[in-house]
Amino acid sequence: MSSAVVRRARSRSSPGRFDSTRRTRPRVEEEKERPAVREEEKADVVSALPDDMLLEVFRRLPPPTGAVRCGAVCRRWRRVVSRAPGLPAPPRHFGFFRNHGPSALPPFVPTAGVPLGLGFLPVSPACGVILVDCRGHRLLLRELGGHLATELNLLVCNPLEKAFVRLPPLPTAGHTVFCHTIVPGEGAEFRVLVVLFGATSPNFYVLIYSSATSAWEVAAGALKRPLKPHRGPTAVVGDMVYMLPADDNPKYILAVNTAKMTMSGVPLPNAEMPLYTGNNWIGKAEDGRLCFFVIRDHLLLAKWVLDAPRTWTPQEPVALRPLMTPATAGDLHGMKLSARIGDQISNGCKLVSFGGFCEGTGTLFFIMADWVVSLDIKTLKMERLWHNDDERRPLGDLYPYEMVAWPPALKDLVKPPVNA
Numbered sequence: 001m002s003s004a005v006v007r008r009a010r011s012r013s014s015p016g017r018f019d020s021t022r023r024t025r026p027r028v029e030e031e032k033e034r035p036a037v038r039e040e041e042k043a044d045v046v047s048a049l050p051d052d053m054l055l056e057v058f059r060r061l062p063p064p065t066g067a068v069r070c071g072a073v074c075r076r077w078r079r080v081v082s083r084a085p086g087l088p089a090p091p092r093h094f095g096f097f098r099n100h101g102p103s104a105l106p107p108f109v110p111t112a113g114v115p116l117g118l119g120f121l122p123v124s125p126a127c128g129v130i131l132v133d134c135r136g137h138r139l140l141l142r143e144l145g146g147h148l149a150t151e152l153n154l155l156v157c158n159p160l161e162k163a164f165v166r167l168p169p170l171p172t173a174g175h176t177v178f179c180h181t182i183v184p185g186e187g188a189e190f191r192v193l194v195v196l197f198g199a200t201s202p203n204f205y206v207l208i209y210s211s212a213t214s215a216w217e218v219a220a221g222a223l224k225r226p227l228k229p230h231r232g233p234t235a236v237v238g239d240m241v242y243m244l245p246a247d248d249n250p251k252y253i254l255a256v257n258t259a260k261m262t263m264s265g266v267p268l269p270n271a272e273m274p275l276y277t278g279n280n281w282i283g284k285a286e287d288g289r290l291c292f293f294v295i296r297d298h299l300l301l302a303k304w305v306l307d308a309p310r311t312w313t314p315q316e317p318v319a320l321r322p323l324m325t326p327a328t329a330g331d332l333h334g335m336k337l338s339a340r341i342g343d344q345i346s347n348g349c350k351l352v353s354f355g356g357f358c359e360g361t362g363t364l365f366f367i368m369a370d371w372v373v374s375l376d377i378k379t380l381k382m383e384r385l386w387h388n389d390d391e392r393r394p395l396g397d398l399y400p401y402e403m404v405a406w407p408p409a410l411k412d413l414v415k416p417p418v419n420a
Contacts, residue, residue: 027354082327092361097399104128116159132180134399140182174199179243181234184401206261219261269304278353279339295339323382356398367395
């Protein structure tokens with residue numbers, strides 16, 4: 001154990017004695033007491049600030065890293081943050097998740113300064129999980145391992161609340177999994193849709209898990225035409241889940257009614273160009289209609305909305321090139337880019353493809369060369385988000401994680417339950 005040595009100066013008036021009134025350094029006990037006093041003084045000063053001055057401080061913090069975290073300090077700060085008008089708007093997304101081969105858990109790419117991780121999930125590193133869907137603030141993950149060929153093991157988690165639910169295992173008996181999608185509900189409720197194709201018979205199986213009952217329901221039907229089980233992007237509109245097959249030149253979108261547990265097909269609009277994986281996508285418009293997107297030549301973004309079960313209405317196309325300024329896209333604005341794979345070989349272009357869509361904010365995500373770029377469909381604001389510097393693992397589908405409602409409500413800041 002180390003001891004502190006206190007040196008004292010000799011007194012001139014009393015030779016041979018030590019002057020106890022002078023010390024060259026404070027005692028260790030005093031050093032420990034002083035910081036505690038200063039912290040108490042700071043706490044008293046902060047607690048004495050009126051609400052309007054606290055609000056001015058919160059306004060100068062970068063949301064959500066500052067203001068949202070301040071709302072978790074105490075009830076008073078939470079009330080100020082949640083009811084305060086005029087707080088600066090945060091980014092539209094926390095960032096995005098992506099599947100990464102060597103990782104046991106899908107890594108998160110933060111674009112708003114708030115790191116989100118999945119380390120709280122009870123997943124064996126030897127098995128790992130892959131991300132298959134994201135809606136709102138919930139992720140749907142599929143566990144991997146030795147049971148992969150015989151049963152489907154799914155997890156639903158909320159990284160913001162660090163809460164998760166492990167769904168009951170679903171025997172697949174050799175059937176092919178075509179789709180697994182999370183369907184948001186009211187409050188903490190949700191459903192999970194899984195579509196299986198028969199291994200030996202031309203049948204399909206619709207299975208729906210409900211958080212209210214913690215059980216699966218199943219319905220079966222006969223396929224009217226042979227389908228290739230290539231999973232692609234999905235969109236949720238009310239009780240309808242739409243699935244776009246990841247095929248070259250697809251002809252239809254599969255539609256599952258989760259209330260009636262039936263499946264049908266929606267023909268695609270006439271895009272007047274070849275469709276292949278990466279140059280077409282689906283999403284949801286602000287008014288709740290299904291959208292279909294295509295990247296045409298010269299980076300022209302074409303869009304249709306579904307007005308009736310078999311009626312598509314074209315929208316005004318958006319030229320992406322004028323939106324790619326140095327301020328928004330960096331050096332991408334002067335790069336040779338194309339959505340056609342053939343242009344990579346013949347013209348030396350870098351490929352542009354769809355990467356994801358966020359239904360909550362109406363934002364498209366593109367992969368341009370090795371960059372992830374977002375486009376707000378409503379404001380047409382483009383932003384370059386992240387660069388992939390790992391050439392061995394090219395970027396695939398992205399799973400954007402949208403921002404909380406702003407200003408944050410009290411329910412977004414209170415301590416969550418164990419499972420959600």
